[in-house]
Amino acid sequence: MTSRRPGGTPLSTPLSADDPLSRERSHLAASRAALRAMREDVESLDIRDVTANWVNAEVLARQIDDRIKALADLSDTPLFFGRLDYLHAPGAEQAEGAGGERFYIGRRHVHDADGDPMVIDWRAPVSQPFYRASKKDPMDVALRRRFGYTRGDITAYEDEHLSDPGEAARTSKLLQQEIERPRVGPMRDIVATIQPEQDEIVRSGLGGTVCVQGGPGTGKTAVGLHRVAYLLYAHRERLARTGTLVIGPNRSFLHYIEQVLPALGELTVRQATVDDLVAHVEVRGTDDAAAAVVKGDARMAEVLRRAVDSHVTPPTEPVVVVRGSRRWRGPAYELEDIVRELLDRDIRYGAAREALPQRIAHAVLVQMERSGEAPDDRVQDAVARNSAVKAAVKAVWPPVDPAKLVLRLLTDADFLARQAEGVLSEEEQKTILWRKPVRSVKSARWSPADAVLVDEATDLIGRTHSLGHVVLDEAQDLSPMQYRAVGRRCTTGSATVLGDLAQGTTPWATRSWEEALGHLGKRDAVIEELTAGFRVPTDVIAYASRLLPHIAPGLTPVASVRENPGSFEVRAVAGDADVVAACEEALRHEGSIGLIAADARVPALADALAAAGLPHLAPGAGTTAEARLTLVPASLAKGLEYDYVVLDEPRAVVDGEPDERTGLRRLYVALTRAVSGLTVTHTGPLPEQLAQGAS
Template identity: 30%
Template sequence: MDNNFQSAYQEEKERLAGTLREIDSVLERLRGIPVYTGHDYTEQVLEDAREQRRKDLAKLKPQPYFGRLDFQENGEEEPKALYIGKIGVDSEQVSDRPLVIDWRAPVASLFYSFTGGLDAAAYEAPEGLVEGLVYLKRNVVIRQEILERVADTFNRDSDAPAVSDEFLVYRLGENKDNKLRDIVSTIQEEQDKIIRAAKNTALIIQGVAGSGKTTVALHRLAFLLYQYKEQVTAEKMIIFAPNRMFLDYISDVLPELGVGNIAQSTFPDWAAGVLEVELPEQDTQQTLNAWFETEGGMPEITDETPGRFKGSTALMGVIEDAVKGLEAEAVPPGDFSPWDGALLRRSMILKWHNEEYRPYPPAKRKERVMARLHRWIEMELKKSPSLAALKDRKKKAAAREKQYAAKWPKYEPLTIYKQMFGAVKAPEGIAEAASAVIPKAVQKETAAALKKGQIREEDLPPLLYIHYLLNGGEGTLRFDHIVIDEAQDFSPFQIAVLDLYVKGHSFTILGDLSQGIHAYKGVHAWEEMQALFAPEHTAYHALTRSYRSTMEIIDFANVILAEGVHSPLLAVPVFRSGNPVRVLSFAEAAPAGAEETRLAAVRGALAELSGDGREYRTVAVLTRTLREAEALHAGLADQYAGLNLIDGRMTEYRGGLSVLPVYLSKGLEFDAVILADADKGHYGEAAWDAKLLYVGCTRALHELWLLHSGNLPSYVRPPSGEERL
């Protein structure tokens, strides 16, 4: 340990001790103040502030801060040491600076954007640009109040070279558990720009595997709540993720950042709630079989593939015409007579519908007209000459009012949707207009499914749009911000509909086209989404640096990306080296023994992976199909207690050793990954097959093994020749 490091370590140790003493002192004082339970509003506000400070200090204490920045603002006599943590806390002993600065504060942006050099640095503050000199940038690791590590990434007064990646590599080398963690201590400059981007923007982020897209989006939510605290609330934000297990996987990040009450959902679950329908539970293997487990590979995808067509905005015009057509013919023909001798002219009903209630959407307009008609009946009933006449008129009026209401269009999204596709009889004009736009194959397949009562995920955006046109946004939460993860699997129609439910086009849309394995429903280019917004309301960022995997894994996966997927956007690795990727062949087997041979190969690989002092917390065995995952799980379960089978129905990722099909691994990451069947029989030469294999390879943080029975795809290049098990 050199003298400079020893001095820095001792300095930080003393500073930490002082910080902890101050936290303890303030906590003791705050806890000594009796909790106010009265009804005085001012005292309630003061008590809420005290309670929040108690919680913040208690949360801060185990790890008060993670970074230090010595910054001398222009006009100041000397630099000030600014300590940056997850929560900002004012000092009661030092008046000119906080005890800890919140990582989201403007000055803290310097900690992320400053990468060295002797030139002046600057940050944007509410009062304008603040310029000055950075003298020191230091990372510190504190766990449970103990200082574990000090690393200077810049020191103006030292001749020692900067080690900007040293701390990052140290943190990336840590093993995974079963939850995604925050990256607040290692946010990089390009990530920080996205996190701090303006609120009212549809931000589209293309990021290679391991670039931190999901984590960046979650940190962006925390930043928006800090920066725009008067304009946004956590209760009016939502995260859309690909499945419920992934939601569980990311569930700890926001609480770690001190943020709660942000809704997290899948799009189908949220849409079903808005539409007040129950989606039929479909078996995972049945649902995905047509695309991921079909013999001979993926069916051909065109713009007339049902998922692609129904996800395009072409259907929006058909829906608008259908709703307008129903609205124009909504008022039934003829006058209304509740009983003989009483008459309400159709011209008056039309006046109510077309003029007085015109600002209302169709379903609400119908409700208003029928309520007005009911009040007119009540007024007319008061003119009855006798009780007997009143009783007779009431009975007739009730029956005729019900008959009249039945003549109006059924403003039900599912009914209109069925009419468009010919699943039920449609009013004149609707079926003809729909058939002019909807391809016959799509119309036929959708009608058949709807007649069986099947509502598919691809049907939800059109149904939501019909619901919105009929009812407006009434009764539905309008969000301040929406995060969409794995957005390459979303359709333009989904985004267009969600834009109706968010203020100011405020989106964070993130994904990776190279991982677009759901190409039958998702986008093939980000321009499909950018086209939905005016240029001033959208921005695009590309994250090419991968922080997840070792250089060896990223270099191996980049070959698949370049030669198999044919993507020009390759991952740039952080300088973190590890074991070489291993490509191992096992003995050819007759069909009857193929599964047993593969099982033996996986057993051997797992045995070798657990040797040499490796202590991996999360290991995944990835197969091409769910059937093969089930077979492997059954074969390994007797040897590995607690072995998980991930089949798409799980709502919680438990860590440890897991077996799952490759297409369900997207979004997750593991210390070590074994691809159990990386041969050409499972992954063909099509770009889609290469994407699947690329997804599997890029789940690995530290170790990647590919097993095969011979005949590798052309885009799989063993780094040092093939090995045999």
């Protein structure tokens, strides 16, 4: 591997035409000009005479606007980050793109006025060797070149002669620098640094569900987002019809990741939390841990199914349909057979209710035919709309409101007992019953877990719309009922499930991915494990991994591949002023700073920062030149990352949770948010688990 730098030559100084760096800069300039021309071509489109009506015009205008946004040239973002020079001449048996050709690999496709590619999309098949080729398997690549950038300008390049047996394999310095580059602002894409094991997951097919178990810093969130981008590239028409969705744990997390897909030119992917998906009722209340665990248990699905079906009443009276001078009688036993058949088919309650009048009408038509009449479909529809049939349907199969049903379950002890018999114990039933009477759905103080129950009931009555692909991040914190809610959104599609069992911090946290995937309805999913840590420094992950035997003894510890060991210090302090001083020290470094503390400690630390004149941000907000310090409650730290972290009072983080195991998991999350350095400050004793395993 060979590396080249301009040797201090100012970028404005003309370089020799034979200088490789000069040629690469020329290609970058030409590529930017070509991208600008592509954008101008789209902006100049006149659609006034090509649409049939204003609706089509609006749709086309929106598509053109999205295309213009996707072709934006981000000045600080490299248009291409690599180059592939293929080795052999093209042959019929070789993949397209082979044959001594040269390709620049970037975030999006760029072509010149003749349609010839100047930059190849990183998702294209010809780009795959950039991520997977090696000295052992060159994949027909003679040379792989990586580029170093400063504020969007090429400042260095690095070559790997993959087909040269005389050149030994080495770690890419530019790749390592890109991985360790300071984080400022929201999460960024990793298209320049995707590793072979990550690329395999990113490029896995649309038809299968993938579950990625990954410890801190292994890039599982980035892998999930880049998989969405890849699937949209490979299956754009299909996913344009069926839709895609990224589900995160909270708004701060979604705000943190929201720029990744747009930077890759993908603007149509919706992002939401599970609470957003199940927002059928206004959530204004909370549950204690015991009630939330029972409500989140998968057994509640059976209780709700029974509750919905309990509204079906076997008919005891015949249906008499009057048409002209004739009266047609549907006996009660025939109606009962129809009702039983619909129940046995196990279809949605609402679909069965809609089918019932047609089934009754069909039974009446059979009688008409036996008497010599020849009724057609119009007669059957008329019978189905007959007032007597409508009355029978209302009595036998009445409409059910999902929220009212759940409200009755939670407030009517006798009704709950009948539906939960043999499913929930008496103690569990008492745990979820509301203690205060509620007058209506609107006045009820619904909890997040209640809203999930309403969503389950809604699906029992009418099928939930399924999307083509769903990415579920930080999945380890979902309850079984929440998994079911997500699974309903991809029953006919696939999913990418991302998480870390060691970071589960809810009382109902996932115990195994096999169990979780069963609740999701994706038992045949492939489970992949990422264990190479690209974000967290070696000393930091080694310190945090002391907790693993206590929180997830079966997991493989993350092995950091960072060359830069970062900084790590455990510091005893006298009070909040010393914590502020640690933040001031961290601010001397480049990049983002996170002060993570137990939720109860946040107000006092906010006051201490204000008194010291240190501005700070809320979690998920982008850092600026004036404010690079974020004060993060430990409960919101999951999924976020900062160049330097000051972790306040580990014991308080543990004690802030309902039990020690959950507290230690919360501490594990907080310890692993640092990219370059971690300072742990404490006035009291540290958790004894952190001392165990110390040399």
